Amino acid sequence: MEETVAVTNTLGTDFSVIGMFMQADPIVKAVMLGLAVASIWSWAVIIEKAMTFRKLKTKARRFEEAFWSGKPLDDLYSRTKGSADHPMAKVFVAAMSEFGRGRQQTAGFAPGAQERIDKVMRVTVDRELDKTERQLPVLATIGSAAPFVGLFGTVWGIMNAFQGIAETGDANLAVVAPGIAEALFATAIGLVAAIPAVVGYNRYSAALNAYAVRLEGFAGEFSTLLSRRLDGAA
Numbered sequence: 001m002e003e004t005v006a007v008t009n010t011l012g013t014d015f016s017v018i019g020m021f022m023q024a025d026p027i028v029k030a031v032m033l034g035l036a037v038a039s040i041w042s043w044a045v046i047i048e049k050a051m052t053f054r055k056l057k058t059k060a061r062r063f064e065e066a067f068w069s070g071k072p073l074d075d076l077y078s079r080t081k082g083s084a085d086h087p088m089a090k091v092f093v094a095a096m097s098e099f100g101r102g103r104q105q106t107a108g109f110a111p112g113a114q115e116r117i118d119k120v121m122r123v124t125v126d127r128e129l130d131k132t133e134r135q136l137p138v139l140a141t142i143g144s145a146a147p148f149v150g151l152f153g154t155v156w157g158i159m160n161a162f163q164g165i166a167e168t169g170d171a172n173l174a175v176v177a178p179g180i181a182e183a184l185f186a187t188a189i190g191l192v193a194a195i196p197a198v199v200g201y202n203r204y205s206a207a208l209n210a211y212a213v214r215l216e217g218f219a220g221e222f223s224t225l226l227s228r229r230l231d232g233a234a
Helices: 002-011 017-023 026-067 073-080 087-105 113-133 136-168 173-233
Strands: none
Touching: 017 173, 026 073, 026 087, 026 136, 026 173, 073 087, 087 113, 087 173, 113 173, 136 173
């Protein structure tokens, strides 16, 4: 009986969050700490993406209003070229810059001007979407890996609980409960890290796809407008 009490005290009986962490095996502690860091990281990415997409939508709406206001595109270009701070404005500035270079080099426009403008816009769109996508793979990685990392901590903790049974020869609940509780706590932390990461990844992947369609649609419409100007100058 004394031996059983000693093992129970070693495993611990504090079932609070801090108590289970402090009493856990060093390997399980490392798993818990790693999952906690991953959870904080994923929330940081989620908050950053929420702010980013809110700003992108607001700035895109304002820019489209200015673009379709009927005012000369050259005036909009002169106001925007030094302060383009979002993808749609950067696509516009890149295309207008290429349009202006083609007009300056020859009396009219050199052959292939439209193709060069389209290529510049395509490169700018891809580059800006790549910047916007950064950190999203972090959410995918945390969402897929965190449950398995938590499961590893659970298995390790249960192995320790069984070790306690082997040392005492007693499967009394008082002996195994603390170790199993610590093990399951690791699984819980894994799910706490994974669920927001998966939800955030799905949400902002969809937001990125929607914004990509909007940006590519603008590039296509702008390409058509510039094509008409090129045809008129031919």
